[in-house]
Amino acid sequence: MDVEAVVFHDMQPLDTLYLESTTKPTTENFRSLIDLAVMELPGQLNLFEPSLYDSEKLFSSIGALVYVIDSQDEYLSALQNLAVIIKYACSVNSNLHIEVLIHKIDGLSEDFRLETQRDIMQRVGDDLLDYGLDGVQISFYLTSIFDHSIYEAFSRIVQKLIFELPALENLLDLLMQYSTLDKVFLFDVNSKIYVATDSSPVDIQTYEVCAEFIDVTIDLDGLYESGSDAEPNTNPQPTRCVSKLQSGSVLYLQQMIRGLALVAVTRLEDENDANALAVIDHNVLVFKKSLEKLWERSRIQ
Amino acid sequence: MSSGKKLLLMGRSGSGKSSMRSIIFSNYSAFDTRRLGATIDVEHSNLRFLNNMTLNLWDCGGQDAFMENFLNNDSDSQNVNSSSNIFKKCEVLIHVFDVESKEVQKDIEIFKRVLDNLHKFSPNVKIFILVHKMDLIQINKRQELFDIMFNKLDNVAYENYRFKIKGFATSIWDESLYKAWSQIVCSLIPNISLYEQQLSKFNSIVNAREMILFEKTTFLVISSTNKFTVGGDELDPKRFEKISNIIKTYKQSVNKIRTNFNNLVLHGRGSSIYLDVLTSNIYIMIIVGPPKTSPGYQVDDESLVLENIKIARTLFEKIEKGK
Numbered sequence: 001m002d003v004e005a006v007v008f009h010d011m012q013p014l015d016t017l018y019l020e021s022t023t024k025p026t027t028e029n030f031r032s033l034i035d036l037a038v039m040e041l042p043g044q045l046n047l048f049e050p051s052l053y054d055s056e057k058l059f060s061s062i063g064a065l066v067y068v069i070d071s072q073d074e075y076l077s078a079l080q081n082l083a084v085i086i087k088y089a090c091s092v093n094s095n096l097h098i099e100v101l102i103h104k105i106d107g108l109s110e111d112f113r114l115e116t117q118r119d120i121m122q123r124v125g126d127d128l129l130d131y132g133l134d135g136v137q138i139s140f141y142l143t144s145i146f147d148h149s150i151y152e153a154f155s156r157i158v159q160k161l162i163f164e165l166p167a168l169e170n171l172l173d174l175l176m177q178y179s180t181l182d183k184v185f186l187f188d189v190n191s192k193i194y195v196a197t198d199s200s201p202v203d204i205q206t207y208e209v210c211a212e213f214i215d216v217t218i219d220l221d222g223l224y225e226s227g228s229d230a231e232p233n234t235n236p237q238p239t240r241c242v243s244k245l246q247s248g249s250v251l252y253l254q255q256m257i258r259g260l261a262l263v264a265v266t267r268l269e270d271e272n273d274a275n276a277l278a279v280i281d282h283n284v285l286v287f288k289k290s291l292e293k294l295w296e297r298s299r300i301q
Numbered sequence: 302m303s304s305g306k307k308l309l310l311m312g313r314s315g316s317g318k319s320s321m322r323s324i325i326f327s328n329y330s331a332f333d334t335r336r337l338g339a340t341i342d343v344e345h346s347n348l349r350f351l352n353n354m355t356l357n358l359w360d361c362g363g364q365d366a367f368m369e370n371f372l373n374n375d376s377d378s379q380n381v382n383s384s385s386n387i388f389k390k391c392e393v394l395i396h397v398f399d400v401e402s403k404e405v406q407k408d409i410e411i412f413k414r415v416l417d418n419l420h421k422f423s424p425n426v427k428i429f430i431l432v433h434k435m436d437l438i439q440i441n442k443r444q445e446l447f448d449i450m451f452n453k454l455d456n457v458a459y460e461n462y463r464f465k466i467k468g469f470a471t472s473i474w475d476e477s478l479y480k481a482w483s484q485i486v487c488s489l490i491p492n493i494s495l496y497e498q499q500l501s502k503f504n505s506i507v508n509a510r511e512m513i514l515f516e517k518t519t520f521l522v523i524s525s526t527n528k529f530t531v532g533g534d535e536l537d538p539k540r541f542e543k544i545s546n547i548i549k550t551y552k553q554s555v556n557k558i559r560t561n562f563n564n565l566v567l568h569g570r571g572s573s574i575y576l577d578v579l580t581s582n583i584y585i586m587i588i589v590g591p592p593k594t595s596p597g598y599q600v601d602d603e604s605l606v607l608e609n610i611k612i613a614r615t616l617f618e619k620i621e622k623g624k
């Protein structure tokens with residue numbers, strides 16, 4: 001599934017034209033704040049062919065099931081297939097999060113997208129009712145690899161799996177208050193998924209600008225890394241990048257632990273912005289220390 | 302319009318002329334170019350570049366009917382697209398070749414006829430050829446393919462007209478486009494050496510690892526100084542184009558929240574990077590540290606560097622005004 005390639009491997013959407021369809025299950029591991037294993041199952045194979053999979057073991061060990069529906073294709077059989085999978089999965093693992101991506105919506109007009117979503121939700125609901133499964137929670141997302149919707153969807157899916165999420169969100173809310181930030185995200189740098197954000201609503205444009213700010217930082221820094229591999233980086237300071245915008249807003253990035261970065265949008269009203277930035281630096285450092293503690297504790301469990 | 306410089310953009314239909322123009326001068330992303338239709342006759346754009354220079358870009362539609370019209374009818378002086386009108390007073394020709402073209406012979410034939418007209422109407426023109434859409438070619442075959450094409454064209458130009466041409470391999474999907482256009486545009490700036498002198502004077506104070514000047518709307522590199530490059534400091538030879546590309550992408554990114562950036566300060570793993578407005582037409586980028594690559598004292602204090610840029614501003618504004 002090239003969704004995975006785009007989100008987890010930083011692949012350009014156009015490059016996916018050359019990917020072959022998935023025919024074998026593959027598993028990959030991602031180490032970030034949580035250790036994430038992404039397993040990809042092909043659509044063509046019969047999941048319940050016992051010789052190929054230990055379906056029971058598979059479904060009881062996972063936290064979330066992500067099912068991708070091609071919205072540009074005839075999707076009725078995909079929906080029937082989904083209902084069968086959900087029925088089986090629920091019988092093995094009642095804590096499973098079921099996430100459905102209505103994918104490739106770039107090909108549909110604005111009106112038709114919502115129409116399609118309504119149609120799909122309706123049909124899946126009906127199918128599940130037929131199986132007597134009316135209490136099952138399913139989340140639906142409209143996605144495309146040509147914009148940030150796929151990252152947003154995976155962000156929200158991954159967040160459901162983070163045990164410490166409430167604590168993280170609290171910490172970010174505190175940081176907001178004490179540093180007068182407008183918005184703050186904790187990003188996984190490689191995938192551009194945000195593992196947590198403060199409790200104010202997420203505006204997709206702000207998210208995109210913050211995610212792209214990570215790329216700007218990494219790309220520029222990469223050009224002037226101290227060349228020789230012989231000498232490891234001497235700079236003990238974490239990477240930090242600050243950019244003032246004409247609107248008066250400021251983008252702020254600071255590297256955290258375990259492949260995470262904190263990216264915030266703030267506003268420096270007065271002339272004395274060096275002081276205001278120093279306050280933010282200090283508070284972000286405090287946040288980072290809490291993050292380290294949180295991480296240690298969660299590992300002991 | 303006396304200071305306007307006429308640039309002719311030529312090449313077969315679909316070779317990518319309007320795409321590159323829109324990316325460099327109109328803030329399109331490479332994705333956006335898929336929306337462009339074929340150019341009808343000629344699209345003119347006047348672009349201010351630095352303070353006192355206007356680029357008059359003539360993007361000439363490459364469909365055969367238009368080309369025949371440009372190349373053939375000389376006598377009809379009423380026709381705005383007569384060859385004399387198109388080809389007179391040109392400072393630069395940029396001829397674009399689609400690297401995947403199925404009609405290379407015809408492409409070359411047309412190039413030859415364009416040169417024939419320029420020889421007649423603008424014998425002092427500077428000629429650049431771009432072998433374009435290189436992204437479609439396997440990486441290890443690109444250089445060879447470019448060399449073959451360039452040598453053919455170079456022969457045509459020199460054997461027949463004694464024109465000396467320059468060539469670049471380009472693609473809208475990577476930074477190669479910026480390298481080509483930086484060199485093309487810089488060839489038109491008369492006082493370019495003044496920028497260079499002033500920049501290295503400035504760096505004798507700051508002692509930075511590198512300083513680069515960018516034109517503000519296009520992010521084309523105007524000048525750079527790399528004072529302390531000693532043996533060990535092996536920098537990426539494509540870094541200027543990459544920076545142009547990165548910063549332009551950043552500009553488009555913040556455009557989504559309807560604003561532009563004023564500056565950017567990055568303290569990274571190897572160096573500190575300062576990007577700031579220098580004059581109303583130029584951005585400056587200063588790269589400082591790490592100490593071992595630049596002997597001697599370096600200023601790497603955020604407020605000091607930004608303060609220095611403010612002081613340098615007046616010096617560069619003078620050059621811009623042509624004094």
Ligand SMILES: Nc1nc2c(ncn2[C@@H]2O[C@H](COP(=O)(O)OP(=O)(O)OP(=O)(O)O)[C@@H](O)[C@H]2O)c(=O)[nH]1
Pocket residue numbers: 312313314315316317318319320321334335336337338339340341361362363364433434435436437471472473474
């Ligand atoms: N793969 C690839 N495609 C490109 C590149 N540059 C342009 N294109 C595509 O080529 C197509 C034609 O580009 P145009 O810029 O309209 O071509 P043109 O030379 O202006 O054509 P006329 O106006 O008819 O003369 C567009 O769909 C572009 O997206 C490139 O570097 N690589």
Ligand SMILES: Nc1nc2c(ncn2[C@@H]2O[C@H](COP(=O)(O)OP(=O)(O)O)[C@@H](O)[C@H]2O)c(=O)[nH]1
Pocket residue numbers: 001002003016017018019020021022043103104105106107143144145146
């Ligand atoms: N228009 C559009 N095409 C997409 C999108 N996502 C994937 N594709 C294309 O769909 C094709 C098959 O996708 P892939 O994920 O490899 O198939 P799978 O692994 O069998 O699920 C590829 O050519 C992709 O480029 C999308 O969001 N929009």
Ligand SMILES: [Mg+2]
Pocket residue numbers: 318319320338339340360362363
């Ligand atoms: Mg065109």
